[in-house]
Amino acid sequence: MSGGLRFPTRLLAANLALAALLWAGFVVAIGLVTAGIAVFGEVSGSVWEPAAQLPRLYVLFTGVSLVREYLPMYIAHGQTRRQFGGQAAITLAVFAPVLAALMTAGYLLENGFHALAGWPQGLERPHLFTSTTQVPxxxxxxxxxxxxxxxAGALISAAFYRWEGGGLLTIPVGVALVLVAAGAAGSELRIPFVSRLMGLRVDLPPGLPLTFAAGFGVFLAGLALTWPIIRDVPLRNRRR
Incomplete structure (x- = not known):
């Protein structure tokens, strides 16, 4: 491939390096927030838990940038859309567990921080786990x-890239994917418009096999919906 672009190696490595740097900064920020709460109030449980919405949004926009920024770049450098689609799926499939591992490590670091300071550690929201020591x-x-x-980010981004304003129609589909995943994990969807105004929630029966089946099913469904959009998408000139 011309231009020396290798996918997914370089793109994945760049995203993982950025994620590691952001995670380190996030850990420091949460530590400072926790210390501030202790000075001006009382630490009553995990601060890492409510802050987890920011990493979710970061992952969403990683999916968005994968299509919006890198699809035209890699196709322009000689890759086919089929190659990009397959390798983009690999990138997301590797990126997500690495981020999940970093989030898990954050809980463990917070456990130690709270133990040293003598602060309680607890959860306020429904989760698949009931304790911040349940690593798996x-x-x-x-x-x-x-x-x-x-x-969901990749799907919505692909639709906007191809149809511009027509991409709005895929936002409910993206929300539905996230809803099913949240229901499978037993957690709450933290999108204010959806959770508060619409009152939508997907509750799936408990059980880890069903949880994984639903979660991976959502991922595969999202890929299946994204591929028809990008398989013959024309490249657009960037607006200046």
Whole structure:
């Protein structure tokens, strides 16, 4: 391929390096927020837990940029749309578990921080896990959610890239993907318009096999919906 662009190696490595840097900064920020709460109030539980919405949005926009920024770049450098589609799916499939592992590590660091300071550690929201020491369940929940948020971002971005304003029609589909993943993981969807105004919630029966089946099913469904949009999408000139 011309221009020395290798996909997904370079793109994946760049995204993982950025994610690691952002995670380190996020850990420091949460530590400072926790210390501030302790100074001006009382630490009553996990601060990492409510802050997890920001990583979800980061994963969403990673999926968005994968199509909007890199699809035209890699096709212009000689890749076919089929090659890009397959390798983009691999990128998301690797990126999500790495981010889930970083989120899990954040809980473990917070556990140690709270233990040293003598602060309680607890959860306020429904989760697949009931304790911040349940590493496999913490990882599983964020893996399922991040796969859904990433593929939802890619789907919506692909639709906007191809149809511009027509991409609005895929936003409810993206929300539905995230809803099913949240229901599979037993967590709450933190999108104010959806959770408060619309009152939508998807509750699936408990059970880890069903959780994984629903979570990976959402990811595959998102990929299946995205591929018909990008398989013959024309390249657009960037607006200046």
């Amino acid at each position: 369940l913490i990882f599983s929940e964020y893996l399922i959610e991040f796969l859904a948020w990433a593929v």
